[in-house]
Amino acid sequence: MTELETIVNISDPAVQRIIDVTKHSRSSIRTTLIEDVEPLMQCIRTGVDFIEIYSSDTSPIPDELLELCRRQKIAVRLIDSSIVNQLFKAERKAKTFGIARVPRPARFSDIAKDGGDVVVLDGVKIVGNIGAIVRTSLALGASGIILVDSDLTSIADRRLLRASRGYVFSLPIVLSSREEAIAFMRDRGMPLMVFDAEGELEVNDLGANEDQLALVFGSEKGGPSDLFSEASSASVSIPMISSTESLNVSVSVGIALHARIRRNFAANR
Known part of the structure; x- marks a missing residue:
């Protein structure tokens, strides 16, 4: 020794x-x-x-x-x-x-290097949820995460490092305004899919879509912001027993990315 x-x-x-x-x-x-x-x-x-x-x-x-x-x-x-x-x-x-x-902050161009879906967290502030989403996004082939109105000033926040088990530097995570995020997606020609309890599509409908998608998740209480809802190509719901009010946002991200797993794994090969 x-x-x-x-x-x-x-x-x-x-x-x-x-x-x-x-x-x-x-x-x-x-x-x-x-x-x-x-x-x-x-x-x-x-x-x-x-x-x-x-x-x-x-x-x-x-x-x-x-x-x-x-x-x-x-x-x-x-x-x-x-x-x-x-x-x-x-x-x-x-x-x-x-x-x-601390590595240099990730940019939108870092996310654009890969073809996997992009996870957008709109007003998600609970660091434990963000950390769990980081691990799930990396495991299921997302090309990056955009954090909007998260109250974080750096992804090197000690709480996020703990919650992500150190994976926070393993994929691009961009801190952004809503306007900047929407402009990036439009420049990339990336359809926005906003997750909402009353969505016109169900999450399994996304499995056959071969486009690179921006999957937008709001906070459990507030849901997606009006700006993202207005810019979206479609809204998506996750079917569940009616007596359940909502799913934890990290669980919702996992369900959505799993529905996209075939497409995202192919994009990462």
Whole structure:
């Protein structure tokens, strides 16, 4: 087993770097904290640029992660557990975590590189739902996600990194206004399909459509905005037992993308 250096002095520059990254008041997010082994490994494989990776001296780092860091020439050190407790205080204490440089923000042109459907989240603000949708979209062949009115200022938000299990850097995610998103779709000739409980189409009707589609989902309470509804080519419903008021938005996205799986998998080959 590799003998790792342990940080035992709170004045070590790495400790200050971690404190700076965890400040909630940062106006410019250039570096971010990525927590837990699985998200760290996913981000490393995606090519995220890490400054250093740390673990509490009471929590052994898995050999698989150590080997991945060695291959990518990422520095790894332990931190005395008493310092870790001071760093995170009342927050959830990560046992293994890393400081990484935030990749440049995704652009519409990044989404346009692939032919899979585009998921548009209109007013979806619950970060846990967005994180689940990121994983589902990647798994089922979407080419990217557009976030509108999400209240996020960066996809490097620690809550989103946790909720997505580190997959947030694995496909393009664009923060956009409604007007910008609609202009992009029109330029691409991409039909907008707005999901609504009273939609004229059912979700299974989308399976035979060979076009690249923009699948628009509103919040569970508010539904899609008027601007997207007016710009849409059609509205789509997901059939369900009438006593059920609505589906969780992440579940709705999964159902819609699964209906499109044949077309999107073909587009990604």
